[in-house]
Amino acid sequence: MDLQHLKDTRFKRALAGLDLTVMDDHVIRYAAMICQVMSIEKMFFVHVEQSLELPEKVLKEYPDLLAPLDESIKGDLQKKINRYFANVPDTEVIIEVKEGNPIDKILRLTVIKEIDLILMGRKISLKGSGIASSRIARKSPCSLLLIPEDPPEVIDNILVPSDFSEHSALALAYAERIAENTQAKVSCINVYKVPSGYHTTGRSHQEFAAIMEKHASNDYKDFLKKYQLKEDTPCHFMLNDDGDPSRFLYQHSTSAGINLILIGSRGRTSAAVMLIGSLAEKLTYMDRSIPLLIIKEKGENMSFIEALMRI
Incomplete structure (x- = not known):
């Protein structure tokens, strides 16, 4: 991108x-x-x-x-x-x-x-x-x-779920634009998990969770620099052990008073910890109390639309 x-x-x-x-x-x-x-x-x-x-x-x-x-x-x-x-x-x-x-x-x-x-x-x-x-x-x-x-009648607290992908960068860039015009707070959230084979390292689940969070924190800093985004934007790192990050996002959003969620329509490959594409779709069904802005690069899904236009 x-x-x-x-x-x-x-x-x-x-x-x-x-x-x-x-x-x-x-x-x-x-x-x-x-x-x-x-x-x-x-x-x-x-x-x-x-x-x-x-x-x-x-x-x-x-x-x-x-x-x-x-x-x-x-x-x-x-x-x-x-x-x-x-x-x-x-x-x-x-x-x-x-x-x-x-x-x-x-x-x-x-x-x-x-x-x-x-x-x-x-x-x-x-x-x-x-x-x-x-x-x-x-x-x-x-x-x-x-x-x-x-x-909500105002936008003053924006959350951007991120897997540090290009589409996450685009969502955060839009959040920054909205914040410039509304003085809203912007924060990111990254949901990570402990790999199933952690026990072979001799580390406990808690110890390996700390290692994964440290890596996520470093990846986030690199992500902000790579895409020239504001480096003072905070990020919450949340451990997910049940495989459904949408539940964590919903709980965090409600407790933190979030009144707008921005999310990229796509994320990394299937090896990613948090699949932004599938997460965006889950949020369309799960969280119906907070406005949800799904950011797409214009022209996505055009093969479907072109077929529709020919009907």
Whole structure:
């Protein structure tokens, strides 16, 4: 990864998926804050209906419904968006209402509109399963921000899980950019484990854990220097013995008051202690209370998107 690429940490064009539920208010409010924090130039709000046509019998019984459904939906969304974007004058807002499969339409528009960041809601108690956001997380060709119900009103405590890979460096570079505009604290976390054959060295589990942590600490310092990142960013090193680092991350995030997690979409090879790629996917399902920003190099998954565009 080119070091210059790490300095180009701007999202110029963003797209938010809306579903006409209460979740839209949370997504739009958080989108307004992100537009200010990241200096986003164009913000697309998209709603996709399976069908925009009303049955003929319904139209005969209720002739007042003859107004195009897409225009009616646009009008309702415009009112909501105006409430939250009144103080975001530097971002151009565009509303699109489409017909078809929501996931396919959003991914197509991501390519057509040259989107840098997709915003999606993650539901816990509100109506709807939120499955679309998890599927888009896997297939998106650009970065993805998952917004929980009732998201925080500020960004002041950012966590970046790191395995010291290039994608971790990119995530940390974006965190540094957000911190410049919000004065947020930024910290990293690295989850390590003791290799299964440690007993052959004559060392106890505790002794070898200390050795692994020392190596991780040294690797972190080298990582910051290699990618020219801020060397005063603290890193928490956590021992994981049960094979699921997502649980540790969730516990640490809640106890530390983290209100934004940034993670790279990919990590090292399968030999890595913490597989960032699989970890990012686990977090899309597990942690639905903290906004999660999955950083991708623009153009990832393009083979899937190109196939989709040909359909």
